Amino acid sequence: MLDFLAEHQLYIVMIIVLMIWAGFLVYLFRLDGRISKLEQSVKK
Amino acid sequence: MKDFSAPAIHIFFKDSHSELRTRYAMNALLMFVVTALALVLFSVGNEVVGTDVLSGILWVIIFFSGMSGLSRTFVSEEERGTVVTLQLLSRPTSVLLGKLLFNFVLILSLNVLIAVLYLLMVSRFVILTPSIFWVTIFLGSCSLASSSTIIAAIIAKANTKGTLYPVLSFPIMLPLLLTVMNATRLSTEGAAFSEAFGEFQILVSYTVVVITVSILLFSFVWKD
Amino acid sequence: MKSATAKIGLVVWLTLVISAGILFPMVAAPQKWYELPIIPGLEEKARIIFFHVPMAWTTVVAFIASTIYGIRFLMTKNLDYDLRSVSAAGLGTMFCILATVTGSIWAKFNWGSFWNWDPRETSIFVLLLIYGAYFALRSAVDVEEKRATLSAVYSIIAGVTVPFFIFVMPRIMTGLHPGSKGDPQGAGPVVQFKMAPNMLLVFLSSLLGFTLLYFWMFNLKVRASRLEFHSQQPQE
Numbered sequence: 001m002l003d004f005l006a007e008h009q010l011y012i013v014m015i016i017v018l019m020i021w022a023g024f025l026v027y028l029f030r031l032d033g034r035i036s037k038l039e040q041s042v043k044k
Numbered sequence: 045m046k047d048f049s050a051p052a053i054h055i056f057f058k059d060s061h062s063e064l065r066t067r068y069a070m071n072a073l074l075m076f077v078v079t080a081l082a083l084v085l086f087s088v089g090n091e092v093v094g095t096d097v098l099s100g101i102l103w104v105i106i107f108f109s110g111m112s113g114l115s116r117t118f119v120s121e122e123e124r125g126t127v128v129t130l131q132l133l134s135r136p137t138s139v140l141l142g143k144l145l146f147n148f149v150l151i152l153s154l155n156v157l158i159a160v161l162y163l164l165m166v167s168r169f170v171i172l173t174p175s176i177f178w179v180t181i182f183l184g185s186c187s188l189a190s191s192s193t194i195i196a197a198i199i200a201k202a203n204t205k206g207t208l209y210p211v212l213s214f215p216i217m218l219p220l221l222l223t224v225m226n227a228t229r230l231s232t233e234g235a236a237f238s239e240a241f242g243e244f245q246i247l248v249s250y251t252v253v254v255i256t257v258s259i260l261l262f263s264f265v266w267k268d
Numbered sequence: 269m270k271s272a273t274a275k276i277g278l279v280v281w282l283t284l285v286i287s288a289g290i291l292f293p294m295v296a297a298p299q300k301w302y303e304l305p306i307i308p309g310l311e312e313k314a315r316i317i318f319f320h321v322p323m324a325w326t327t328v329v330a331f332i333a334s335t336i337y338g339i340r341f342l343m344t345k346n347l348d349y350d351l352r353s354v355s356a357a358g359l360g361t362m363f364c365i366l367a368t369v370t371g372s373i374w375a376k377f378n379w380g381s382f383w384n385w386d387p388r389e390t391s392i393f394v395l396l397l398i399y400g401a402y403f404a405l406r407s408a409v410d411v412e413e414k415r416a417t418l419s420a421v422y423s424i425i426a427g428v429t430v431p432f433f434i435f436v437m438p439r440i441m442t443g444l445h446p447g448s449k450g451d452p453q454g455a456g457p458v459v460q461f462k463m464a465p466n467m468l469l470v471f472l473s474s475l476l477g478f479t480l481l482y483f484w485m486f487n488l489k490v491r492a493s494r495l496e497f498h499s500q501q502p503q504e
Contacts, residue, residue: 002376010290012312012313012316012374013290013315016319016320016370016373016374017319019369019370019373020319020323020370023362027362031488031492034492034496038496038499041499042499191429195422195425199408201409201414202405202408202409202418204408208404208408211400211401212401212404214397214401215394215397215401215426216425218394219429219432219433219436222436223439226439243439246435249432250429250432253429254429257424257425258425261342261421264420265418265421
């Protein structure tokens with residue numbers, strides 16, 4: 001796995017970009033959860 | 045300046061008196077230092093440890109013993125319920141300066157004690173330039189006292205006082221700890237006094253900046 | 269970040285920057301405008317600059333924003349500023365983690381281990397510790413006003429002590445980061461880092477794009493917490 005990555009360096013960049021993407025997705029989902037909670041409290 | 049200094053000195057003497065009566069912080073600190081030193085000596089054993097590691101360990105002991113005792117200044121006021129009296133009687137700046145002076149005297153005597161014990165017990169730790177070493181101890185005490193006092197004031201208002209103190213202090217004190225470790229390493233390598241000048245400059249400016257910011261911010265923390 | 273056009277523009281901008289960062293070929297002797305030079309020792313890994321550095325940069329922006337909102341809270345005692353300060357710090361933590369993780373993966377392949385205590389690694393680690401301490405402090409205070417004051421004071425103190433690392437670090441160790449003083453390629457301090465103009469352009473566009481993205485995310489977060497804050501108030 002590490003040897004493969006050391007040879008194909010573009011894949012490292014790819015992993016890094018995917019991680020940043022994952023971080024943004026986590027943020028989105030958490031914001032989504034917060035807004036759903038807000039919607040429920042507004043309905044009550 | 046005179047308006048602040050006289051009450052500040054009164055607060056310093058008040059704290060020293062109550063400290064000398066109960067010896068709470070002093071006893072706890074002393075035991076902590078002895079325990080920590082013994083642990084270091086046990087773990088080092090007969091190993092050959094480089095002087096740069098040893099000068100690091102010295103400041104690790106100083107940092108954690110400071111952490112175990114320095115928060116007392118404000119926490120004890122809070123616990124005894126004497127905060128309101130102090131708030132009524134004196135200005136925030138004098139309270140801060142008084143506490144700062146007390147913490148400084150406490151940590152300076154503690155550091156000198158640790159340094160002497162360390163030099164006596166760790167035979168491999170030889171200081172080639174004593175002037176750098178003792179100036180580092182002195183300036184290190186100044187800067188440790190400056191940052192520990194304002195953080196003690198913050199955590200005195202929080203719920204979990206004991207555990208929070210090192211957590212909040214460490215990132216604030218890290219630049220200063222790295223500097224004093226480096227200066228101590230220089231003193232074991234026999235560097236000339238002028239070589240450590242940059243380190244001293246950092247320590248002095250750190251102290252000045254932190255004390256200035258503390259004076260500006262303290263009233264926000266102090267008043268409820 | 270009010271109008272929809274600005275948001276769509278930002279999304280298009282970032283998409284272009286990310287595509288350019290990955291697609292622009294790296295050749296030994298760049299001829300065309302889109303060809304990036306090969307940097308010896310970095311090769312394709314050099315592309316990380318378009319993604320990792322903006323994360324670290326945004327962390328610093330968030331840290332400064334949090335401190336400034338802290339100062340404004342202390343001056344006005346308006347809890348809305350505290351709300352902004354927390355939101356900035358929360359997002360800053362996220363970007364800080366992203367910068368640390370992406371950097372450490374890259375370090376594994378460039379420097380041989382995930383963590384090397386290089387000056388910049390140490391600094392980002394300290395920022396992470398400060399964010400941790402900031403939220404630990406907040407969770408330890410119950411009264412809103414007090415919590416806001418204490419955390420604002422703490423963030424200001426952290427804000428004035430962190431810059432000392434700039435002076436302390438070079439005395440302790442040499443840097444490993446490309447472009448720092450200890451770099452074997454001898455690029456000199458970071459300001460003199462020689463970068464091909466087209467690479468610099470992509471890099472700066474990426475910095476700008478991610479910074480604006482941060483402000484968009486920040487804006488969303490503040491609006492959500494403001495709603496939360498006001499929906500809780502009447503019941504109490």
